[in-house]
Amino acid sequence: MLKVNDLSKKFREFQVLNNINLNADMGQIYGLVGSNGCGKTTLLKHIMNIYKQDSGYIFFNGEAVKDNSEIVEDFYYVQDNLFFPNQYSLNKLLEFESLIYKNISKEKFDRLVDFFNLDKDKNLNKMSKGQKKQAAFVMAISTQPKVLLLDEIVDGLDAVVKRKFWSVLIQEVIDNEMVVIISSHDLKELDNICDKVGIMHEGKILKEENLEKMKNEIKRVQFAVEGELGELDSNDFKVLKLVKIGSIYICTLTGSIEKFKEYMNSKYKVIIFDELSMSLEDIFITELGGVGYGTEDLEIK
Ligand SMILES: Nc1ncnc2c1ncn2[C@@H]1O[C@H](COP(=O)(O)OP(=O)(O)OP(=O)(O)O)[C@@H](O)[C@H]1O
Numbered sequence: 001m002l003k004v005n006d007l008s009k010k011f012r013e014f015q016v017l018n019n020i021n022l023n024a025d026m027g028q029i030y031g032l033v034g035s036n037g038c039g040k041t042t043l044l045k046h047i048m049n050i051y052k053q054d055s056g057y058i059f060f061n062g063e064a065v066k067d068n069s070e071i072v073e074d075f076y077y078v079q080d081n082l083f084f085p086n087q088y089s090l091n092k093l094l095e096f097e098s099l100i101y102k103n104i105s106k107e108k109f110d111r112l113v114d115f116f117n118l119d120k121d122k123n124l125n126k127m128s129k130g131q132k133k134q135a136a137f138v139m140a141i142s143t144q145p146k147v148l149l150l151d152e153i154v155d156g157l158d159a160v161v162k163r164k165f166w167s168v169l170i171q172e173v174i175d176n177e178m179v180v181i182i183s184s185h186d187l188k189e190l191d192n193i194c195d196k197v198g199i200m201h202e203g204k205i206l207k208e209e210n211l212e213k214m215k216n217e218i219k220r221v222q223f224a225v226e227g228e229l230g231e232l233d234s235n236d237f238k239v240l241k242l243v244k245i246g247s248i249y250i251c252t253l254t255g256s257i258e259k260f261k262e263y264m265n266s267k268y269k270v271i272i273f274d275e276l277s278m279s280l281e282d283i284f285i286t287e288l289g290g291v292g293y294g295t296e297d298l299e300i301k
Pocket residue numbers: 011016034035036037038039040041042043
């Protein structure tokens with residue numbers, strides 16, 4: 001298990017990470033999502049021991065990374081801004097990484113190079129952005145890490161390649177029980193692939209939860225009633241957001257939908273009442289709206 005405990009970091013006077021707690025299990029794909037500049041990349045770099053925290057701990061299977069930096073030899077980090085040494089091809093990179101990663105699989109490397117249709121002799125710096133991402137991903141998977149950190153990995157990839165990425169990743173997680181943390185703004189992609197999600201804002205994790213559980217906690221209904229709608233107030237539910245589009249209200253709430261429906265029926269003549277499904281994107285906007293981020297522009301008055 002990968003555990004981040006009360007991790008804090010300042011860059012000069014700027015508090016970039018503020019008491020971060022993160023828990024990702026083996027065999028789990030964890031989506032790290034958040035507003036621009038909230039500290040996702042900085043957090044990943046702390047997990048890799050590239051940055052030193054001011055306070056707090058990172059544990060892998062109970063052992064503190066700070067006390068034994070060899071632990072990160074089993075971690076692999078694919079950066080958002082990929083940089084390869086001059087004149088390096090995938091083959092040359094494999095040679096280099098073989099010196100560092102003792103579990104590297106040449107057989108897996110060859111299989112994935114074929115699967116992604118990559119030229120392993122081509123200069124990596126002359127590859128397209130999407131090809132570089134694929135090359136970096138192939139390398140990462142071939143090293144068979146215990147912790148795999150992917151920063152904006154599907155950014156710039158076409159839909160077919162994205163599907164290929166996910167199928168390889170899921171198979172690897174099943175076969176090798178590793179921890180995967182994916183930082184991304186592509187919430188639609190993460191919605192399909194993640195078991196657990198951490199939502200970050202301004203250096204803090206606002207919420208961390210199993211994605212299915214998160215979806216069960218925040219609900220959305222659309223309804224229409226005869227006459228004017230008054231205050232929606234009850235101990236059985238809490239309205240997080242209420243938006244009116246024409247005569248239809250869209251209500252985001254926590255608590256019991258059944259009780260909400262009962263409440264509405266007791267107070268109003270309800271014409272329409274439907275439960276809507278919540279996507280990760282809906283949850284993200286609701287959570288960040290709760291801390292006042294960008295709500296002004298998103299409200300439909
Ligand atoms: N080495 C550094 N020195 C000073 N400030 C930094 C440094 N690295 C990052 N920052 C600042 O820390 C904050 C978090 O940056 P980070 O790259 O971790 O955010 P992010 O969540 O990955 O952002 P995005 O989603 O936009 O890529 C930003 O305000 C950034 O300017």
